[in-house]
Amino acid sequence: MPKKALEYLTEAMFYILMSFLKREMCGIEIAEFVEKRTKGRVSIGPGTLYTILAKFEEEELIKETRVEGRKRTYCITEKGIELYKEEIQRLKSCLVDAEREGM
Amino acid sequence: MGTHKTIKKFIPVNLYDVPGMESWLCDMAEKGLYLKKFGKAFAYFEKEEPQHIRYRLEPVGKGDIVPSDEVLEYFQLSGWDYVTNINRLFYIYMAKDNGVEEIHTDPVAQSYTFEILNHKLRNSTIVATAASLLAIGMILSIYLLNKQPVFLMVESQFVNHCIFFLLEVFIIIRGINDARNINKLLKQLKAGVPIIHKRNYKKGRILGISGYSLLLLAAVIIILLPFVQIRKGWNENLEEVRVQLPVIRLEDLEEAEGFKYYSEITYNGKSYDNHVFYDWNPVAPVKYRITQSGIVENMKWADNSGVYKPSLTIEYYKLSIPILAEPLMEDLIDRYIDPYENMTMEELHADGIGRGMLFTRNEMQCLFACQDNDVIYLRYHGYGSLKAKINEIAEILN
Numbered sequence: 001m002p003k004k005a006l007e008y009l010t011e012a013m014f015y016i017l018m019s020f021l022k023r024e025m026c027g028i029e030i031a032e033f034v035e036k037r038t039k040g041r042v043s044i045g046p047g048t049l050y051t052i053l054a055k056f057e058e059e060e061l062i063k064e065t066r067v068e069g070r071k072r073t074y075c076i077t078e079k080g081i082e083l084y085k086e087e088i089q090r091l092k093s094c095l096v097d098a099e100r101e102g103m
Numbered sequence: 104m105g106t107h108k109t110i111k112k113f114i115p116v117n118l119y120d121v122p123g124m125e126s127w128l129c130d131m132a133e134k135g136l137y138l139k140k141f142g143k144a145f146a147y148f149e150k151e152e153p154q155h156i157r158y159r160l161e162p163v164g165k166g167d168i169v170p171s172d173e174v175l176e177y178f179q180l181s182g183w184d185y186v187t188n189i190n191r192l193f194y195i196y197m198a199k200d201n202g203v204e205e206i207h208t209d210p211v212a213q214s215y216t217f218e219i220l221n222h223k224l225r226n227s228t229i230v231a232t233a234a235s236l237l238a239i240g241m242i243l244s245i246y247l248l249n250k251q252p253v254f255l256m257v258e259s260q261f262v263n264h265c266i267f268f269l270l271e272v273f274i275i276i277r278g279i280n281d282a283r284n285i286n287k288l289l290k291q292l293k294a295g296v297p298i299i300h301k302r303n304y305k306k307g308r309i310l311g312i313s314g315y316s317l318l319l320l321a322a323v324i325i326i327l328l329p330f331v332q333i334r335k336g337w338n339e340n341l342e343e344v345r346v347q348l349p350v351i352r353l354e355d356l357e358e359a360e361g362f363k364y365y366s367e368i369t370y371n372g373k374s375y376d377n378h379v380f381y382d383w384n385p386v387a388p389v390k391y392r393i394t395q396s397g398i399v400e401n402m403k404w405a406d407n408s409g410v411y412k413p414s415l416t417i418e419y420y421k422l423s424i425p426i427l428a429e430p431l432m433e434d435l436i437d438r439y440i441d442p443y444e445n446m447t448m449e450e451l452h453a454d455g456i457g458r459g460m461l462f463t464r465n466e467m468q469c470l471f472a473c474q475d476n477d478v479i480y481l482r483y484h485g486y487g488s489l490k491a492k493i494n495e496i497a498e499i500l501n
Contacts, residue, residue: 010295012209027177046181047161047206048213050174054164055215070173 009087012044016052017061017084020076024065027053027072056080107149110136113315114146115308118189119224119281121160121288123304128158128195138197141189144315159183159206159300160193162220170194178206192220207297214292221282221289228278235271235278242268251434253427257387257420263328266321273314328385335383340372341395344379349419349479349499353395356487357413365398365412376414389421404466413485419499425476429458432473435480436460439469451490455497461490474500 009017012034019025019033027049034044044052053074056062061080066073076084112131116123128138133155136148161170168191170178175185182203183196196206207213242264246252255261288298342364354362366374376396383390395415402411418435422428440446440462451459451472459472470481470489477500483489489496 010209010211012212027173028180043204043208045204045206045208046174046178046183047159047216048209050177051207051212051215052209055212070171070176072173 009083011042012048013052013056014084014087015042016044016049017056017076017080017087020062020074020080021084024073024075026074107151109139110148110150111145112136112148113312114141114144115311116304117281117284117307117311118192119284120302120304120307121193122298122300122302123307124160124189124193125158125300126302127304128197129156132156132158132197138186138195140187141195143190154199155201157198157201157203157300158186159196159198160189161196161206162193162216163188163191164216164219181206210292210295210297213298214289217285217289217292221285224282224285228282231278232275235275239268239271242271251438253430254434254438256427257384257390257422257431260328262385263325266325270318270321273318332382332384336381338373338378338380340374341377341379341393348379348393349391350393350395350417351415351481351489351492351495351499353397353413353415353485355495356415356483356489356492357397357399357485358487359399359402359411361399361401362397362413363399365396367396385423386427387420387422389419391417391419393417393419411485413483413487415485416482418480420478422476422478428473428476428478431478432458432460432471432480435478436462436471439480439482449490451493453493453497455501456493459493459496470496472496472500477501 015034015037016030018037019030025033030053031044031046031049034042053062057064057074059079060077061083062074062076064072065075114127116127118124131138131148133153135150135153137151137156138146138158139149140147168188169175170185178185178196182198182200183206184198186195186197188194207216245259245264246255249255292298353364364377366376368375376394378394380392381390382392393416395417397413399411399413403409404411420431422431444464446462446464446467446469449461449463451461451470453459455474456472457474459470461471462469466484466486468481468483468489470479470483472479474497479496479499481489481496
């Protein structure tokens with residue numbers, strides 16, 4: 001099956017990518033990070049979490065660093081950081097546009 | 104914990120109807136039936152206390168029939184227990200607690216789980232459709248490329264071919280429909296629209312049960328039909344047959360003194376040149392082949408080729424579809440009349456005969472006639488006249 005690149009980052013994808021900025025993470029730590037960072041506004045179901053991790057790994061946005069028992073840990077790649085920055089730029093542009101437009 | 108009795112239930116929902124399958128499993132749990140295993144047509148449950156349980160289907164990824172330990176553990180921590188898989192297509196999870204977060208909270212991410220399934224299903228549908236079209240082509244070619252297609256219908260396994268044809272059409276429609284459903288779901292998720300997990304699957308239930316019943320019936324017919332045909336068919340010496348036969352007696356055609364029936368081909372007490380063969384099939388429920396052979400010892404053929412031994416063979420068909428009578432007569436003419444024999448052709452007209460044709464050459468006469476759903480073919484070798492028996496033939500056909 002031909003690989004299909006991510007067309008855009010959803011909110012869940014954005015926060016999962018954000019979770020890797022400071023350190024390596026495993027699945028459960030990512031979920032806790034997102035919960036804490038968004039104060040529970042964004043919750044990530046277990047299926048969503050592992051689907052996004054698999055997709056990110058396939059897209060080389062993250063890579064597996066170690067496996068301890070059942071726990072697999074990942075870190076962000078250069079490509080992941082680039083995409084994260086692009087997404088921040090896109091979100092900033094959205095905010096600027098919104099502020100210009102006013103209420 | 105006591106041993107629970109396993110209860111087998113027919114799966115009334117299409118395997119690719121994700122919300123329908125989830126709803127059915129939830130309804131079963133509310134009746135106290137907890138899913139344990141999935142088969143091809145049946146699911147296996149254990150009876151416990153009725154409870155509201157959510158079931159969710161997750162497409163199987165790249166071939167693992169059980170999710171990885173890490174995934175299983177995290178799903179369990181999140182309140183989702185792995186139950187089983189459906190034919191290696193979907194993992195099934197269940198959550199007893201209503202407050203547990205959904206497995207998927209991002210429809211776009213969920214769409215990735217359907218991409219592999221969608222791709223596999225599209226490819227398998229293309230292959231299955233191509234194979235089915237090939238099979239349909241082969242079945243059709245049996246008849247379309249044959250010079251005597253109606254004759255073949257009454258002589259071959261036409262009903263079985265029809266059933267195979269319909270099965271192949273069913274496979275194509277079903278495959279395309281499944282592939283379309285999954286593709287539609289994938290597009291919906293990609294557009295950010297989540298799956299609505301509650302769906303009325305009962306509408307499709309009657310269709311599903313009818314579909315399986317018809318498949319079962321088709322299989323039974325395909326298996327049993329050849330045995331029924333063998334069981335219903337019989338053959339007997341002409342003089343021993345007591346049922347009324349569609350026959351013109353050879354002795355009535357012969358005017359020569361000293362005519363008597365005579366058999367050259369005998370085996371195990373059966374005289375195959377004065378014999379009745381009866382066959383049955385759904386297209387021609389009555390099918391006779393009657394052979395008669397005689398001798399006039401004090402008479403010779405006009406060309407002095409030997410003792411005069413007239414013979415008459417009759418083929419009679421009562422068809423279940425009257426519209427096939429005339430085409431069958433055409434096929435019989437095509438089959439038995441060699442255009443290079445230069446036989447004289449004559450159209451016959453008589454009350455009770457829809458269409459009649461007589462072909463003659465020297466002492467050989469071939470008469471074909473049909474009326475409503477009856478067709479008869481007589482091949483006579485002798486000096487009598489088949490044409491003179493046209494009224495008797497009309498009586499046979501009526």
